[in-house]
Amino acid sequence: MFEGWDAVALARAQFAFTMSFHIVFPAFTIGLASYLAVLEALWLWTGREVFINLFNYWLKIFAVVFGMGVVSGIVMSYQFGTNWSAFSDKTGPVIGPLMAYEVLTAFFLEAGFLGVMLFGLERVGHRLHFVATLMVAIGTLISAFWILSANSWMQTPAGYALNADGQFVAADWLKVIFNPSFPYRLVHMVLAAYLTTALVVGAVGAFHLLRNQNLAGPRVMFSMAMWMATLVAPIQIIAGDQHGLNTLDHQPVKIMAMEGHYESHSDGAPLILFGWPNQSAGKVDYAVEVPKLGSLILKHSLDAPLAGLDTVPRKDWPPVPITFWSFRIMVAMGFLMLGLGLLSLFMRLRGTLYEQRLLHRFAVAMGPAGFIAVLAGWITTETGRQPFTVYGLLRTAESASPLAAPAVGSSLVAFVIVYFAVFAAGIIYILRLMAAPPHPGEQGPSHDVPTRTAGITPAAGVASATGAAATEGAVR
Amino acid sequence: MIAADVATIWAFIIAFAVFVYVVMDGFDLGLGILFPLFPAKADRDVIMNSVAPVWDGNETWLVLGGGGLMAAFPLAYAVLMPALYTPMIAMLIGLIFRGVAFEFRWRTTQRKRNRWDVAFAGGSWLATLAQGIALGAILQGIHVEERHYAGGWWDWLTPFSLLTGLALVVGYALLGAAWLVLKTEGELRDKAYGLSWSLLFAMLGSIGAVSIATPFLHIQYAQRWFAWPNIILTAPVPIAVAAVTILLLRSLAKRQDSQPFFLSLALFALSYAGLGISMYPYIVPQSITIWQAASPENSQIFMLFGVAVLVPLILGYTAWAYWVFRGKVRPESGYH
Numbered sequence A: 001m002f003e004g005w006d007a008v009a010l011a012r013a014q015f016a017f018t019m020s021f022h023i024v025f026p027a028f029t030i031g032l033a034s035y036l037a038v039l040e041a042l043w044l045w046t047g048r049e050v051f052i053n054l055f056n057y058w059l060k061i062f063a064v065v066f067g068m069g070v071v072s073g074i075v076m077s078y079q080f081g082t083n084w085s086a087f088s089d090k091t092g093p094v095i096g097p098l099m100a101y102e103v104l105t106a107f108f109l110e111a112g113f114l115g116v117m118l119f120g121l122e123r124v125g126h127r128l129h130f131v132a133t134l135m136v137a138i139g140t141l142i143s144a145f146w147i148l149s150a151n152s153w154m155q156t157p158a159g160y161a162l163n164a165d166g167q168f169v170a171a172d173w174l175k176v177i178f179n180p181s182f183p184y185r186l187v188h189m190v191l192a193a194y195l196t197t198a199l200v201v202g203a204v205g206a207f208h209l210l211r212n213q214n215l216a217g218p219r220v221m222f223s224m225a226m227w228m229a230t231l232v233a234p235i236q237i238i239a240g241d242q243h244g245l246n247t248l249d250h251q252p253v254k255i256m257a258m259e260g261h262y263e264s265h266s267d268g269a270p271l272i273l274f275g276w277p278n279q280s281a282g283k284v285d286y287a288v289e290v291p292k293l294g295s296l297i298l299k300h301s302l303d304a305p306l307a308g309l310d311t312v313p314r315k316d317w318p319p320v321p322i323t324f325w326s327f328r329i330m331v332a333m334g335f336l337m338l339g340l341g342l343l344s345l346f347m348r349l350r351g352t353l354y355e356q357r358l359l360h361r362f363a364v365a366m367g368p369a370g371f372i373a374v375l376a377g378w379i380t381t382e383t384g385r386q387p388f389t390v391y392g393l394l395r396t397a398e399s400a401s402p403l404a405a406p407a408v409g410s411s412l413v414a415f416v417i418v419y420f421a422v423f424a425a426g427i428i429y430i431l432r433l434m435a436a437p438p439h440p441g442e443q444g445p446s447h448d449v450p451t452r453t454a455g456i457t458p459a460a461g462v463a464s465a466t467g468a469a470a471t472e473g474a475v476r
Numbered sequence B: 001m002i003a004a005d006v007a008t009i010w011a012f013i014i015a016f017a018v019f020v021y022v023v024m025d026g027f028d029l030g031l032g033i034l035f036p037l038f039p040a041k042a043d044r045d046v047i048m049n050s051v052a053p054v055w056d057g058n059e060t061w062l063v064l065g066g067g068g069l070m071a072a073f074p075l076a077y078a079v080l081m082p083a084l085y086t087p088m089i090a091m092l093i094g095l096i097f098r099g100v101a102f103e104f105r106w107r108t109t110q111r112k113r114n115r116w117d118v119a120f121a122g123g124s125w126l127a128t129l130a131q132g133i134a135l136g137a138i139l140q141g142i143h144v145e146e147r148h149y150a151g152g153w154w155d156w157l158t159p160f161s162l163l164t165g166l167a168l169v170v171g172y173a174l175l176g177a178a179w180l181v182l183k184t185e186g187e188l189r190d191k192a193y194g195l196s197w198s199l200l201f202a203m204l205g206s207i208g209a210v211s212i213a214t215p216f217l218h219i220q221y222a223q224r225w226f227a228w229p230n231i232i233l234t235a236p237v238p239i240a241v242a243a244v245t246i247l248l249l250r251s252l253a254k255r256q257d258s259q260p261f262f263l264s265l266a267l268f269a270l271s272y273a274g275l276g277i278s279m280y281p282y283i284v285p286q287s288i289t290i291w292q293a294a295s296p297e298n299s300q301i302f303m304l305f306g307v308a309v310l311v312p313l314i315l316g317y318t319a320w321a322y323w324v325f326r327g328k329v330r331p332e333s334g335y336h
Helices: A007-046 A049-083 A085-119 A126-155 A173-177 A182-211 A216-250 A252-259 A293-299 A320-350 A357-365 A369-384 A405-435 A458-475 B006-037 B041-051 B055-072 B074-083 B085-104 B110-140 B159-183 B186-217 B219-226 B230-234 B236-254 B259-279 B297-324
Strands: A160-162 A168-170 A271-278 A283-290 A388-390 B282-284
Touching: A007 A049, A007 A126, A007 A182, A007 A369, A007 A405, A049 A085, A049 A216, A049 A405, A049 B055, A049 B074, A049 B085, A085 A126, A085 A168, A085 A173, A085 A388, A085 B055, A085 B074, A085 B297, A126 A173, A126 A182, A168 B297, A182 A216, A182 A320, A182 A357, A182 A369, A182 A405, A216 A252, A216 A293, A216 A320, A216 A357, A252 A293, A252 A320, A252 A369, A271 A293, A271 A320, A320 A357, A320 A369, A405 B085, B006 B041, B006 B055, B006 B110, B006 B159, B006 B186, B006 B259, B006 B297, B041 B110, B041 B159, B055 B074, B055 B085, B055 B297, B074 B085, B074 B282, B085 B110, B110 B159, B110 B186, B110 B259, B159 B186, B159 B259, B186 B219, B186 B236, B186 B259, B219 B230, B219 B259, B230 B236, B236 B259
Parallel strands: none
Antiparallel strands: A160 A168, A271 A283
């Protein structure tokens, strides 16, 4: 099987597949960890029971998502070597340390405190437990910092030199880490993670409000999530616009692909709304366009000239149809989020936030919108920088491992089967947890025998607890 | 003999990370390996609960080993990973199955829980076998031309690599059994004592078999161990193995719960030191030394700052997490 296939194409398919599955989990856990920290802080501050119930409710979901994020992430950290060994050899001295710092400063922090966060509330006391939650939340953000720095360096390499072995080496670490596209990408992605989480939380809240408008938990989470959408969706659109302008400076060819600008325009480029990019003909078929708007958006001037792909050698063209369409999907999701945020604000001001069924249905439908936007955004930026792994310097085709197609094809098939089986089950479990509303006395992800039988009195419980403490003392 | 340069320091750091991984994930993989021998649900719940709070931290050391190798020795990473393609992919898939089982088995019905228990055991077996096979494949040597792997995608499969694969299964199972001695009580602990006995003898047999086979792989290995004056430095290793074995047998006989686990770890440490003696100074045996594979010094020094500050910190809060969940795990107790 797979003889005669292109090994590089298979390796790319495998990377795209495993990466797409993986990014969904961290996008959710970055936001959810922060949300959990906020919930626990509110509980400690106000003492209101609803916050600890919500905390425990989302903590169970967090445990499942985090586990899937970890195992799909280990795959990523080895795949650079197994499938992109030439890339690893050449860029290891520069991006290897960034990833090593991610492990040292973020992964250990998250993993080290996760156990206490999930299972330790009764063992370490409330304050120390809050510290653990905070450490996990901070860990997810530090992780985003390093991995986006590494990705951004591949997009907009800076601060490097080449050595005699053909390896990239660091000339200036600060320039490597804070390369030109990094701040924009970091802000855009962290906001995306927060919005993604807010939309999921809002959808779960709305789902339960549709059944019962009086439940405290769903009301609180729906309100919190809609505030997030109202405030962050507009900021995200501005951040995305700034990121786009930064890309125009450093990766103009990517912008050409996103905009479908095959042709150059000397006095004002149109904004192509829709159409079908025809890569072989080098034009957009059935284009629906607004004259001069493209130049206005990108150059802030109606008549500014804008170069197209006709100024770029064909061998350096990214796959325009994918880039063009994934970009539009992302933008559409962004504006839908803005719409939800504004609509919820309107209903909130009218005092019908918890009663307006249409809003709740809209919020439920928007539950997956964040994930779709994150995936579409990553597809835009990663296909738009093709055919390079290190932009303009190292081609994708020259980055792959010296593996035969059957090896890569077999592993790709294995990953597809395993991921669909395992992660589909995980998603079902998450949906099942979400289908029940949070209730008073909500328990965390404890794995103990769930219910004590009626015959056991609280006194017996106390006795067994002190017994446990006594043995612990003996072990000590 | 050992030049105190940055590349050597990094070789020790990577070796340390891999060892910590083996120490920490070894026993929880071992629990998965032993899972089929504990069919009762109550036992399985206890076994899972004994590692649920810490398994994720344990696997992070594997990520550090891989990420650190790419950063500090990119050439070695670029050669070894394609050479070990199939075992690596198998290991990753095994780790997926067992990793998700920790949470999934609590989120489903009884019948499907068995399915995730099978995933936990099967994933642990697969990951361990793959790691052991990878080790054997590295030791037996890898075909390198210029800066890349030049062999086929089945080169890793030999009788020797299968031997190291099985040896690691036995070793991790011993760690798992000794962990249960440490963390459980009653019938479960009694059973774990019984398993520890048989697994210890199997482990000694495996160490013996691998030790005998290794010098036949390359003349350099034989010279490293037996030529004068190296033997002065290498002889203490088997002597220490014998000493630890005696202590371990005694602790099993006297049923001192807290000791077999740490003595089994000592046995691992000695085997690991033996591997280091065989391989040094090669990072890809007989083809690439640590200096040839090393990143430029400014990359290695940049990371050295982080390691010097962060690794002690990491060890500190990891130890704290273990401390929080110390003591015996009981099915009915309110532990996590």
